[in-house]
Amino acid sequence: MELLQNLLGTEAGLAVWTLLKILAIVAPLMIGVAYLTLAERKVIGYMQIRIGPNRVGPKGLLQPMADGLKLLLKEIILPTRSSKGLFLIAPVLSIMPALAAWAVIPFTDSLVLANIDASLLFIMAITSMGVYGVIVAGWAGNSKYSFLGALRSSAQIVSYEISMGFALVGVLMVSGSLNLVDIVNQQGHGIGGGSALSWNWLPLFPLFLVYLISGVAETNRAPFDVAEGESEIVAGFHVEYSGMAFAVFFLAEYANMILVSALTAIMFMGGWLSPFPASWGALGASGVIWLLVKMSLVLFMFLWFRATFPRYRYDQIMRLGWKIFIPLSLVWVLVLGAWMMSPLSLWN
Amino acid sequence: MSFQAVVFYVLSLVLIVAAFRVVTAKNPVHAALYLVLAFFTASGHWLLLQAEFLAIALVLVYVGAVMVLFLFVVMMLDINIEKLREGFWQHFPLAGTVALVMVAEMVLILSSPEANLAGFQAGPAVAADASNVRELGRQLYTVYLLPFEAAAVVLLVAMVAAIGITMRKRADSKYINPAEQVRVRRNDRVRMVQVQAVKPEADSASDINEQQA
Numbered sequence: 001m002e003l004l005q006n007l008l009g010t011e012a013g014l015a016v017w018t019l020l021k022i023l024a025i026v027a028p029l030m031i032g033v034a035y036l037t038l039a040e041r042k043v044i045g046y047m048q049i050r051i052g053p054n055r056v057g058p059k060g061l062l063q064p065m066a067d068g069l070k071l072l073l074k075e076i077i078l079p080t081r082s083s084k085g086l087f088l089i090a091p092v093l094s095i096m097p098a099l100a101a102w103a104v105i106p107f108t109d110s111l112v113l114a115n116i117d118a119s120l121l122f123i124m125a126i127t128s129m130g131v132y133g134v135i136v137a138g139w140a141g142n143s144k145y146s147f148l149g150a151l152r153s154s155a156q157i158v159s160y161e162i163s164m165g166f167a168l169v170g171v172l173m174v175s176g177s178l179n180l181v182d183i184v185n186q187q188g189h190g191i192g193g194g195s196a197l198s199w200n201w202l203p204l205f206p207l208f209l210v211y212l213i214s215g216v217a218e219t220n221r222a223p224f225d226v227a228e229g230e231s232e233i234v235a236g237f238h239v240e241y242s243g244m245a246f247a248v249f250f251l252a253e254y255a256n257m258i259l260v261s262a263l264t265a266i267m268f269m270g271g272w273l274s275p276f277p278a279s280w281g282a283l284g285a286s287g288v289i290w291l292l293v294k295m296s297l298v299l300f301m302f303l304w305f306r307a308t309f310p311r312y313r314y315d316q317i318m319r320l321g322w323k324i325f326i327p328l329s330l331v332w333v334l335v336l337g338a339w340m341m342s343p344l345s346l347w348n
Numbered sequence: 349m350s351f352q353a354v355v356f357y358v359l360s361l362v363l364i365v366a367a368f369r370v371v372t373a374k375n376p377v378h379a380a381l382y383l384v385l386a387f388f389t390a391s392g393h394w395l396l397l398q399a400e401f402l403a404i405a406l407v408l409v410y411v412g413a414v415m416v417l418f419l420f421v422v423m424m425l426d427i428n429i430e431k432l433r434e435g436f437w438q439h440f441p442l443a444g445t446v447a448l449v450m451v452a453e454m455v456l457i458l459s460s461p462e463a464n465l466a467g468f469q470a471g472p473a474v475a476a477d478a479s480n481v482r483e484l485g486r487q488l489y490t491v492y493l494l495p496f497e498a499a500a501v502v503l504l505v506a507m508v509a510a511i512g513i514t515m516r517k518r519a520d521s522k523y524i525n526p527a528e529q530v531r532v533r534r535n536d537r538v539r540m541v542q543v544q545a546v547k548p549e550a551d552s553a554s555d556i557n558e559q560q561a
Contacts, residue, residue, distance in 0.1 A: 083375075083377075083378075086381070116400065117400075117480065118400050118404055118480070118481050121401070121404045121405070121408065121481075124408055125405075125407040125411075125412060128407070128411070128412025129407070129411060129412060131412075132381075132384070132416075135416065135423070136381070139377060139423050147423075151420070151424075154416065154420070155420075158417075161412070178481055316526070
């Protein structure tokens with residue numbers, strides 16, 4: 001960094017250094033997205049006693065590259081009487097929040113692009129922008145099917161955002177901070193000297209469940225994928241898209257999955273902290289590897305859900321969001337407040 | 349020109365263009381999306397003023413929630429744009445007068461010596477590690493506790509009223525009780541009837557036997 005600042009001057013050097021850091025986050029993220037698609041096909045394949053893709057490269061490892069190349073070479077078709085500008089900007093609107101949220105995600109207590117105080121709020125604000133990509137894509141295509149898909153999908157995203165927000169209220173109550181680094185560090189104290197038992201998932205178990213399930217609904221994944229209920233409305237809001245424009249929506253969905261899994265790991269599963277007590281030597285040491293392990297665990301559950309559960313009916317999804325999750329998380333926030341004020345409090 | 353000044357002018361340009369397009373856009377959906385852009389850019393201005401909590405709250409509340417529902421309504425309405433633009437010149441004199449009065453009022457206020465815009469100073473410098481969020485929370489829950497709670501009660505009343513208005517019984521409501529659906533057993537829906545595949549034709553069978561004999 002000092003080298004760059006000497007070469008380019010203070011401000012330009014800082015800008016280039018920050019751009020390099022952004023690249024160091026986004027490039028592995030994109031590779032992760034590519035291989036998550038392969039992992040999904042492989043995992044679901046084995047769960048259904050199939051092999052999954054195994055033709056391109058050794059064991060099918062180059063399959064994502066082949067898929068990407070295929071989509072790149074396809075033509076992007078603009079529907080007649082569509083709103084052209086909006087039609088092309090919608091995929092960008094949809095992937096932008098999925099990438100921008102990574103600005104404040106901490107990988108260890110020092111490895112974070114922007115360690116700001118309101119990082120939890122920043123994440124909630126940025127991810128709430130994601131719904132615009134869906135709405136604009138559905139409307140701009142000038143197609144009834146994509147519009148219906150967009151209405152379904154955005155209504156679902158908006159509803160589950162509320163219960164997700166309330167689940168996070170519980171987290172910020174016990175950690176007394178909106179800073180993600182502080183939230184993880186707070187989980188390192190308590191029972192077992194900062195082992196898996198002291199993390200937020202245990203005392204906040206109902207909120208953990210609400211957050212995890214809302215996360216699945218928020219990313220429009222099965223069993224909440226009515227947005228693309230193939231049997232009812234073709235493929236949902238992106239039915240008019242082809243080629244790379246479609247691929248960007250696809251990338252955004254998987255980037256969102258990785259983001260939600262990272263957030264679940266940070267808020268409830270101790271982030272980069274080791275699940276073993278600190279006295280266990282190398283096993284007890286915290287590090288970015290633990291964060292990756294926890295994220296993989298949550299991502300595997302996402303894939304597992306898709307292979308296991310049948311799709312929810314639309315009214316059942318809305319009922320679960322509004323009539324079960326929101327009251328549940330509200331009541332648990334009250335219980336938590338009383339718990340923290342009582343002598344039994346774990347967070348002093 | 350410092351980096352902050354460049355960002356300020358870029359944001360201001362985008363904000364002005366977006367605000368102008370909100371009024372002039374032909375399609376109401378485009379207008380609503382320009383309004384979203386205007387909100388987002390305004391929150392960028394607040395970030396420049398180091399009011400990060402307000403900036404993020406603006407995005408969270410207006411961009412993330414209010415405007416989404418607004419867009420929903422605008423998209424679902426089947427608006428005939430040609431019809432809306434009829435009579436534009438007919439109403440222009442009245443609208444122009446109102447606009448002129450508003451501009452005149454604003455110029456009067458901003459240019460008056462009492463406003464003292466020239467004497468307006470930048471706020472006191474804040475420490476680099478000062479937490480905007482912590483300070484706002486402390487102020488809201490100590491100094492301004494009563495107004496804050498009053499605002500919360502007003503919002504709650506509005507929310508209860510909105511729910512109350514929609515909660516009336518409707519004849520064409522297709523509400524299904526999920527608990528009843530879950531409790532349903534096979535016997536409630538299906539009646540098993542034992543039907544014999546072939547009619548018992550004892551007489552004809554005995555006839556055939558006789559013929560063979």
